[in-house]
Amino acid sequence: RRKVRIHHLRQWKERGQPWPMLTAYDMYTAKLFDDADIPVLLVGDSAANNVYGYDTSLPVTVDELLPLVRAVSGAATHALVVADLPFGSYQVSVEQAVATAVRFMKEGRAHAVKLEGGRRFAQHVEAITAAGVPVMGHIGFTPQSEHTLGGYRVQGRGEAGVSLLEDALALQDAGAFSVVMEMVPGEAARLVTRKLAIPTVGIGAGPECDAQVLVWQDMAGLRTGATPRFVKRYADVAGELTRAAQAFAEDVRGGQFPAEEHTFE
Ligand code: KIV
Numbered sequence: 001r002r003k004v005r006i007h008h009l010r011q012w013k014e015r016g017q018p019w020p021m022l023t024a025y026d027m028y029t030a031k032l033f034d035d036a037d038i039p040v041l042l043v044g045d046s047a048a049n050n051v052y053g054y055d056t057s058l059p060v061t062v063d064e065l066l067p068l069v070r071a072v073s074g075a076a077t078h079a080l081v082v083a084d085l086p087f088g089s090y091q092v093s094v095e096q097a098v099a100t101a102v103r104f105m106k107e108g109r110a111h112a113v114k115l116e117g118g119r120r121f122a123q124h125v126e127a128i129t130a131a132g133v134p135v136m137g138h139i140g141f142t143p144q145s146e147h148t149l150g151g152y153r154v155q156g157r158g159e160a161g162v163s164l165l166e167d168a169l170a171l172q173d174a175g176a177f178s179v180v181m182e183m184v185p186g187e188a189a190r191l192v193t194r195k196l197a198i199p200t201v202g203i204g205a206g207p208e209c210d211a212q213v214l215v216w217q218d219m220a221g222l223r224t225g226a227t228p229r230f231v232k233r234y235a236d237v238a239g240e241l242t243r244a245a246q247a248f249a250e251d252v253r254g255g256q257f258p259a260e261e262h263t264f265e
């Protein structure tokens, strides 16, 4: 296997070969997913919810995300590691966006960055790209704008599909190497995917995107309770961990652990 590069993603699009992307926030998951042939790992600002336990992605900081990015980049040997720029770390100015992107590449050792927003962030994308940092866009439902968008709602329905396409084209023109589309109708996502030369990555955007991404704790069933419609659960990690912890507790309370083989002479 070779290191995954941006041109490979473009080749897969041209061949009509969909590819998977997962989030990762630490060394073990990065290693496991890399070995499982996941070509792109995203250290999402969803670490806010899935690592730090915040109720939205807004509070997470660059200083909280950087160590996670460094852990994932250090563990992945083949995957392309994308670092999400958190809320407030790029919106202030184009200069701030470039400075933050550089920190994620230099201190986080990421291979690319991702930021939310369409046309209004084209200049930011262009400047970061010009600095030598590949950028992944993110349009449709953008969680950092939850309070502007009025909660978790499907974007790009009807007339808004045109606006979605304009955003996607603006990001492509600005030099983005790929665009995430979150919670948009399958039909709109299909149109954008067909009009773009760069690959689209869907989450709740139907089957016709060039790639699909899920948060790993959703994919593997570590998060319990209600999950969005677009999630498919491939394992019951929450159940497994609970059973393991209960079995350990029982062993200790019952005097079965540690046994002779766990004890030094
Ligand atoms: O932060 C994140 O996990 C994301 C993906 C869902 C695309 O942005």
Ligand code: NA
Pocket: 044, 045, 046, 084
């Ligand atoms: Na994100």
